[in-house]
Amino acid sequence: MQNAAEIFDRYECVRQRLPLIRSQPKASSITSLLDISGEVDAFVFDAFGVLNVGEVPIPGAIDQIAQLRTRGHEVRVLTNAASFNPDATMKKFKRLGFSFYPEEIITSRSAALAAMDDRHWGVIADTADPLIDIPYQTTRLGSLEAPYGDVEGFLFLSTACWSDAQQEILERSLAHSPRRVVIANADLAAPRGDTFSIEPGYWGHQIADKFGVQVEFFGKPFQSIFQIGASSLGRIEPHKIAMCGDSLHTDILGANAMGWKSVFVTHDGLFNQLHPSELITTSGIQPDWITPRI
Template identity: 55%
Template structure:
């Protein structure tokens, strides 16, 4: 089980692969997002650690989204979770009790699928994922070594059923024949009810340690998902968009690199139980605002 410090250290270890951003060390503590509605036209929310932990809604998150919408703010949910197709992602958030419209949800899976080219794809996915939204020929990768050899490129959607032996098969296939690998969830880890789950980004960076030119990451902090958000808010000035997230190296860094405002949410996510300022100072990544819960 990964710890907060281990996750932070690994993000720092792969920092050269992440977008560059400059932030100022003058974070302002606020008590709720209602404190800054006069400065923000659109709030973009990370999911895990901000709206939910695992399959549990964080208390008050649904009410706050309603209140922000009532005050004229646009709402978007930007999630790196790529285990569900779009309809599954929409259903998950509605099952949590969030009152959101379908077009308010943007996923890293969407960005990765937009980048898929022609060919035979080896796909790493959750067992329940039917892969119906994938536009090309696919083979689901599990324990059959031969399947890794015959595909033209790889797409990593979910680490839910991924094992160490399967990671070894992927690494061996890349050693034998380096090919493109798309990581549809750039997160290293995600907060769950019983700790942190290991996410596709963790395994993708292990491959990128050896084959940096063959691995592409999608989701925060990488630019394609921000393109999708901005396209959905064509009349909103960039500096009037605020990203609300729990992770410095994904939520805060990625949004700051776009010129968005940033809100670090501290109580339930990566830094739960920790003072965040030492981590922010060590990384040189500072949010505009900070609060416990939205």
């Protein structure tokens, strides 16, 4: 996958594993979230493309969060970020200038860890990740083949140190002995400057395509992360919650499946070089509102 169009097409190819679409009226255009503040009690944000691009906050995002708080709205961040533990994620948002409380940030890593059981896990992670939030026995997997056969399940947190050769080792091990495969970041790809990185979801779908094994995906659009978000918002009705994201197949589809409202943010995200209306028509995934920035 070399460009945004190819990433979009790959999401379409794996639609059978994604949540089903609920019927939805045609989207309305808004200039900012303040236009719909009277219709929504809680705003839930994707991170990349909505709040920040890399290590830079998107213009106006910090101020907009502050204004929504002033108006009495609950705010949450729902991110497919599995490379960092909760402390590191908090530090990142603080470094960017956002003032979120720990309970307001919900990651796909947290959703995945909540679903794990007590077994010996082979973990695919950044070498800088201390793995201290995983309460079970772990072995960090690398280029040596033997450890893949010793573990009882696989947890995929990051592709930072992953390669085609290591993926082949993993697939050979699964072919010999099928085990649980937990993908803690359901994204297929992420922008990295002028290129795109391959994310854990890509490798997870490749495993599912090849072997037909039950790969477990966590993060948007899958429901466990949205359920954690909903629980954190107490008794707010689903139709009073709006998910704000830059991806139809993760943010908007996941919100739709939960009965939440959704805002498709188009200016800075993964598909900002593609035409929003064409993406909506091709996918059939319809947001409630469309805005360039929040």
